[in-house]
Amino acid sequence: MSRKKERDRTEEGKGGTRGPERAGRGGRLRRAAAVAAGLVLVAGLVAVALLAWNPGAGGSPSGPxxxxxxxxLNLTAPNPDFVTAATKLLEKGGxxxxxxxxxxxxxxxxxxLPERxxxxxxLRAHSGLYRGIGPGGDGESGDTLLALFTNEAYDQYKYFEDQDAGNIGKAFYREGGEELxxxxQGFVASSMRGxxxxxxxxxMGCDGLGSTRTAEAFIAKGAKAFVSWSQQVSASFTDAATERLLQKMLIEGLSTSDAVEQTAAxxxxxxxxxxxxxxxxSGD
Known part of the structure; x- marks a missing residue:
């Protein structure tokens, strides 16, 4: 569960209150006093709620x-300098x-990933294009689609439903290499939770927008923007270009379109x- 969701759940737990107890037989005066106390309690809770949701009183209720x-790619093409630089840029961006x-x-x-x-x-991940497997699977037969690599060894008996639907499959870096x-695209659309x-x-991987189908699946899943490459890309080049892109997006405050345009230029x-x-x- 994400930190934001945990925080929301915690706040809900803290904010819960019992309803006012029913007045006894002590007459109208006690009943009126109970009602007045209830009104004071409700007013107090409303005031606390307004303070908690006031942006000027300490920031967004959803947290940072x-x-x-x-x-x-860390296991096959590690670049700790990029990770350090990207982390610093993201942190400077808030x-x-x-x-x-x-x-x-x-x-x-x-x-x-979505529910996180x-x-x-x-996503500093290896990726590549493949052909769809036909109706009921991942795209129509002959469609060019994008596959994102995991580092989990392939097992034909694991994730059977996803494999049967064509949402996941085996991939390798080179012919005869380890199968992963x-x-x-179908996995993003129907197997990702939340x-x-x-x-x-x-x-950052190869061919991320060589076909738009997987990017469109991420957008349909609620992503605002998907930035990637038109075809195969070298690790050193994507690392350097992505660092510059993050600088423009996070530090200079450019829109996605302007940051991509300037970085590409x-x-x-x-x-x-x-x-x-x-x-x-996204069109939203």
Missing amino acids: KTAAIVDQ YSVDYYSGEDVTVDFYRS DYDFVV FAIG RFDNTTIVM EVGADPVYGAELRFLE
């Missing part, structure tokens, strides 16, 4: 903004930051693969 750095290392990134981690209630998510679970709450998602295309920075936003 929260962000996550999901570093699936976010409390959680870091998830490679071994944390499993199918069930992705499943629970982050405002900003940096990867999630697809909803994002206007979350900004920066997906400054860094250009990946010199190795030609990837260009793009974004998709």
Whole structure:
């Protein structure tokens, strides 16, 4: 459960009050006094509630903004300098930051990501395009879709319903390499629990917007914006470009569209693969 939800639940527990007891047989005077006391109690509770919800009395009732750095690439292409820089930028931008290392990134981690209630998510994860498997599965047959890698070893007997629906499958970095679970567009749409709450998602991996279907699934799931690459991208290039993007979004206060446009103009295309920075936003 997220810190914000825990805090809300705690506040609810603290704010609960018993209803006023019924007046006894002591006559009208005692009944009137009980009613007056009840009115005073209610007025006091209303005053406390107004103070708690007044932005000038100590900030948002939902608490500080929260962000996550999901570093699936940590096991194959670690870059602690990027993690440190991104964390500092997010903190300067007013976010409390959680870091998830490679071994944390499993199918069930992705499943629970929306209900973790982050405002900003940096997905430093390997990804790639694949073909849909047909009706009842992940897209129509022949559709080009995006798969996000986990670091969980593939097992044909695990997550059977998700595998049968085509929402997850096996993926590997190179032919003959270790097989890992990867999630697809259908997993985002139907297997993730909860909803994002206007979350900004920066997906640093390959082909994140080579097909828009998975990005659209994140938007439909409540994300505000999805920023990623047009095609395959090198790890060093995406790290450097994302750091600059975060600087523009979090420190300079630019909108997603302006930050992406300026970053793309400054860094250009990946010199190795030609990837260009793009974004998709909610219509809300």
